[in-house]
Amino acid sequence: MHFFEYKDGQLFAEGVPAAELARKFGTPLYVYSAATLRRHFEAFDSAFAGVPHLTCYSVKANSNLSLLSLLKDCGAGMDIVSGGELHRALTAGVSPDKIVYSGVGKRADEMRQALAAGILMFNVESAAELELLSAIATDMGKTARISLRINPDVDPKTHPYISTGMKKNKFGLDIESSLATYQRAMALPGIEPIGIDCHIGSQLTSLDPFLEALDRIMRFHERLSGLGLKITHLDLGGGLGIPYNDEEPPHPTEFGEALVKVLKDHPMTVILEPGRVIAGNSGILLTEVVYTKKTPTKDFIIVDAGMNDLVRPSLYGSFHAIREVEPKGRPDVDVDVVGPICESGDFLAKDRNIPAVEQGELLAVFSAGAYGFTMSSNYNSRPRAAEVLVDGDKVTLARRRETLDDLIALEKN
Structure with a gap:
């Protein structure tokens, strides 16, 4: 609507x-339209009322300060992918503890910027990024809260340019190497692993890829628990599609019900990163x-x-x-x-x-x-x-x- x-x-x-x-x-x-932005945010956010959650609007979808400020007033956190987007979110008045930082190519200066701001969490996408973040956080006397972005190798059935969760994509770590990377994160100074992150693509018009990815992530969560790692945040990304023409994507309520059914008995804060579906x-x-x-x-x-x-x-x-x-x-x-x-x-x-x-x-x-x-x-x-x-x-x-x-x-x- x-x-x-x-x-x-x-x-x-x-x-x-x-x-x-x-x-x-x-x-x-x-x-x-401000009314449309409010309606879409509230429709999405309320769909997850059954679990502890934080809806972090994906700034890359539309980063205008007036829109960010409006969504902040609705209670939104922000999902960012650059130092510029962090600057925009902070300028719009978003609380740093409601900001998550995604993206495969975070530079050292951007990491320093985010650590100084005190953001909620970095979604780390490679072993090399983890090592650099540890060195910078230790040098600054800070602790970087992190999740690892897991690539579950799920086909989102969307345009190949906006598919992000398959082995051939540049994003994230495959599940097997992730286990060793989490063990490394537990040992590194300046690093506190608190979450798991997964984002499989954009403009998804079916729940099946979401649920397939969630199943693989929850099984991986059990393996992490076996290592003694307590995961407090589960970042499921965004990607829910919208009707441009004759598409019939799931309504946010349907999306929320399906995910809450799986997650309601797990004591984690769920992070969602909607962008297109809001804006x-x-x-x-x-x-x-x-x-x-x-x-x-x-x-x-x-x-x-x-x-x-x-x-x-x-x-x-x-x-x-x-x-x-x-x-x-x-x-x-x-x-x-x-x-x-x-x-x-x-x-x-x-x-x-x-x-x-x-x-x-x-x-x-x-x-x-x-x-x-x-x-x-x-x-x-x-x-x-x-x-x-x-x-x-x-x-x-x-x-x-x-x-x-x-x-x-x-x-x-």
Whole structure:
């Protein structure tokens, strides 16, 4: 569910007409719904009420400070994968003891930054990372609470670029080598192993991969208990999918019930790391039609949003619904919706049936709240889009549009 609805013949973001936002802030423009963010967080978080848990929003999905602050006020912790994301979470007022640090390539300076902040836990992904973290923590007189990210070799049945829990993926440690690495962690100075971490992929539309991975992790937990290691935190990652088109992913309540059934008798705090399921359908991308173009073989709608603004269709072949902001009742046409970037791979949709539109009209690209702005770039020296947050009839400019001077501010002439 989301709060982007048509009323009186035009698209509204909560209580504000989308066309009004485009006129005021320009396009391309990311528009986020505060009510949707709150609803999605509460729906996910409440699904795990049956066990001690901490819902750590995955910052990489959408890292705008206004959104992080809103989710913090809802009770969210944060899952981070860089020093920059840690800085954002702390700036948004998130308590360090509600932050977990994932990622395969943590640098020494990032480890120091996180240790100084006093985060809850590092999700360690290699033996080499563990050794470096021990040395840094010991040098700082700190203790690093850690889990090891276990790769359970489960096929999540998702796009290969967002699959993370198979042997061929770069993430985590296989179960057998993990046992020896936990024993090493128990002996290292400056290290306190408290958790197990597992994340198998993103945009999962079935519970089966989650449950298969959980079964393997719980059997591994028994082996750790046999070593005398007390695990207090079980990090199950994120990955629950959303409906972009005709997908039917499990509802968070169904997801929670299935996991709570397995975990309710185990005295551990469960950590969840949802990102897309919270932010994905909380945002749209508004774009203006610059030209329409007919060729002997293809019709095009050329818009002012390109792959630098929303790369998912080009990168993953992803589907995003595209709709008129102010429908005119024209018949559908078969078109490619493309941007201004000098690449044939610059498209928002291919061979899509949408109503015919004219130059100067507005389109809305739906399900753009996750991995939209955070993956955007300045390719072709294009300033990045503005972002606004709508809360009822209140509109906050969450990030101003970049200027041409911003593009060159860090460069030497």
